[in-house]
Amino acid sequence: MSPLSNPSQLIVRNIDLLEVEQLLIFNAFTDNLLTTVCQHAKCITAFTSNFASYQNAQKVCATTSNHTVNHHIGPWYNEAQTFDAALLFFPKSKKEFLFNIENIFAQLKSDGVVYVVGDNKGGVKSLPKLLKEYTVSVDKIDSARHCSLFAISAPKEKQAFEPEDWFSKYSFNVANTELDIYALPGVFSQTELDEGTKLLLETLATEHKTPLSGKILDFGCGAGVISAWLAKNNPKAQVTAVDVSALAVASTQKTLMEQGLDGEVFLSDGLSEITQNYHYIVSNPPFHDGVKTRYDMTEQFLRDAKSHLNSRTNKSHGLYIVANSFLKYPPIIEKTFGQCLCITKTKKFSIYQA
Known part of the structure; x- marks a missing residue:
């Protein structure tokens, strides 16, 4: 307590x-x-x-x-x-x-x-x-x-x-995939696509030339940007999205629904409510709690993620995250997974795969 x-x-x-x-x-x-x-x-x-x-x-x-x-x-x-x-x-x-x-x-x-x-x-x-x-x-x-x-x-x-009056809407196009995003106030990526998530989606498009199959988890789904993009580009995959915020869950549900995309969306504190394993976990993980910067939420997620991934049957399976380059996540990923690959890097962001 x-x-x-x-x-x-x-x-x-x-x-x-x-x-x-x-x-x-x-x-x-x-x-x-x-x-x-x-x-x-x-x-x-x-x-x-x-x-x-x-x-x-x-x-x-x-x-x-x-x-x-x-x-x-x-x-x-x-x-x-x-x-x-x-x-x-x-x-x-x-x-x-x-x-x-x-x-x-x-x-x-x-x-x-x-x-x-x-x-x-x-x-x-x-x-x-x-x-x-x-x-x-x-x-x-x-x-x-x-x-x-x-x-x-x-x-x-x-x-x-009237809650419906509070949803904002914007559109984006990444890797020839155009989507509309619906978001309630206070939700990450509420009014525009953030630079880090854009880089993550562009990297996924480059890394995977053919559609993915299997189960994919979007951790910290926010307004549903990653979930919607994955669902639209990988129709044979089963997309699951989780977030600690009910505002985010409602936003992701609306984003998927408005475009006729399938996906399971529910509340979870970290991975606490996750009961199955996935072929891929994709995330732009949070490191803010209110106005305060907190790294422990994502660090715990990185430590727990491996136990929710299927045993590797394909070298592309695993964890994909975007993070500000100054965040010291690679040592945590290496300790948990044995390796951490930086597959894309800019001055501000890095894309890690494990």
Whole structure:
């Protein structure tokens, strides 16, 4: 169980604000804040779009006696319920914040309030500016440990939340393959094809002149760029995509569906939910968690990947990843796989195969 994050400590300092009948906690950090909140709010609903946070919340609440917490995970909250107050943790994307706040406004009672907490370096101080077009009041409640806490009133006119309106769309063409990508706010590759993934797809096209067959896993699928490209170019292959974010899973599902492409897409914290082996694992693995840089997620993925690959029957089978060239992944790959081939390299990115 993780110690309290700085934003969670600021909430504990103002815990009396959460002493309400119906409380919605929205995208809390992976720590044990719920243990403290359970002693104050009478009925708690914990919603998250992050699978790791969802699993952590269930573990935390399993140790909290005499209190029931309703857990929900998904790209957005859509239950028929209203709340006296909501606690929202400010996300790394400002557009994702607006997506979240409109979702919460649709669930808030007319006299309800939304408390927003976040790291000052993560952009939470921009709240008044972000909400200037909404008919709400925004008041700063407290600040400590480089974090700020705001209170936002319920909007004067309640509007329905329409998730479909929040999908962005763009097109790209790599190796004579044109695709449309659909993405929700906060998802990697939301508005354009990133340079690293483009290099990875170009390299795969060069390395494999004929279509692939067998099972292919896209780890950290984001908006579904890799999954869609693989599915379109390799119709006999079985493509599976996983991500820790329900926003990413929903985006990849829509990207595939809109183009009539097949693929299995589901939530997984790393490879935790993977139960089968694959001929290929292809990834532009993440190394950010919110506003912080974290390498341990990808390092754990690299250590675990080998156990989810079929025994090599073809020299091209195996792991393909793109990474910023400064990241020290080759030693980890070599330790796990015995070798690490750098098959493409630019000033900024490297493509590794194992």
